[in-house]
Amino acid sequence: MGLARRIIPCLDVNAGRVVKGVNFTGLRDAGDPVEVARRYDDQGADEVTFLDITASSDGRGLILPVIEAVSAEVFIPLTVGGGVREVADIRALLNAGADKISMNSAAVTNPRLVADAADRFGSQCIVVAVDAKRDPATGGWQVYTHGGRRETGLDAVAWAVEVCRLGAGEILLTSMDRDGTRSGFDLALTRAVVDAVPVPVIASGGVGSLQDLADGILIGGADAVLAASIFHYGEHSVQSAKAYLAERGVEVRQ
């Protein structure tokens, strides 16, 4: 037995509250990030990822007290992404109790940030989020930023390799084609990046069933799988996902 594949629920946070329907039975206030994170922890989540989708600048700082409150009660790794622009943002989030910081647009705009952050805080806490869309022109995948709205011209696999060279300790790989479709991960994309980079890869985007999680690991080769809606809407618990994966021979923490 070796390293367990990780199951990571993802929470979207807007101005300090969890958004997207969260449908835990018996949960009084589904929007309280501490309560939601604690519930996922109780279910056996291996990590929790918070994605700050706050658009307004005055709501931005509200993620910090959220992370402080969660990290005082939930003792598993916490990753925070969204709106990270400079080293000071990373420091503030780490000091609030985040273990890993994920950056996307800022890494593309300023790759030096990845190197500076890894140098300052260590590669182990620097995650680069790669949002990729199939590129019919090349048959490969292109990197997008700003929530999939902005094309970069970067090849996703080459970019993932480059950010690892700069110091990223993990890749959070999202298929923009699949995100929100519930039709499964882009397995070819996952496999291409997993085989190309020397660091762990978290597959994201498109999970609609437990079978999709298994495919991401067994076919895509992902070290970890991230999902939002299948857990939020109460269709599946992290526990049942792990039981399903274990039956298919995937090593998980139970």
Next chain:
Amino acid sequence: MSHIAVVDYGMGNLRSVQKALEHVAPDREVLVSSDPAVVLAAERVVFPGQGAMRDCMREIEARHLRPALQQAARSQPFLGICIGLQLLFDHSEEGDTAGLGILPGRVRRFDVAQRRDAAGQRLKVPHMGWSQVAPTRSHPLWAGLARDTRFYFVHSYYVEPANDAVSAATTTYPDRFCCAVAQENLFAVQFHPEKSDRAGLTLLSNFVHWNP
């Protein structure tokens, strides 16, 4: 009763360690400090760490913490975590750095660039995630923890004690390596108990109640 000191030498966030200790020991005062006097006056000492070994040693020296750490590691219940385990040894391959030399042995980098796991998949560095820990001997800090309980690891270097007798547990990635050491009042682990869910809290609780 005096405080629990979490040694702060400016390398990263110690909040999680502090919060986890407060969680298992609500009646104790947990002080995050870089003051050697606070370390020496503590009832017990936690020595965490992250970042590059060379930077850690530089910051420890800059704060004049070396003598306090060496004394605490001999005299008080002492728990090293992650780099706080690696720093106890003589030497690390990371930046060719001399450590505190409290335990004989060295720190080596995973050499897995070309290695594949049983499924033919490339092994990744850092070793990041939940691996099973197999105690190599009984110890009060393993109380209530089943053999092969999973703990959360994130590291690119591992320790190789010169003396096998100090090893308290092993894990596998991809080869078996020492992931915990114990010697009298000293215990140190490569994994992160403060991030290892209930298993980690059990270990921290055991530490808080340990009277070597």
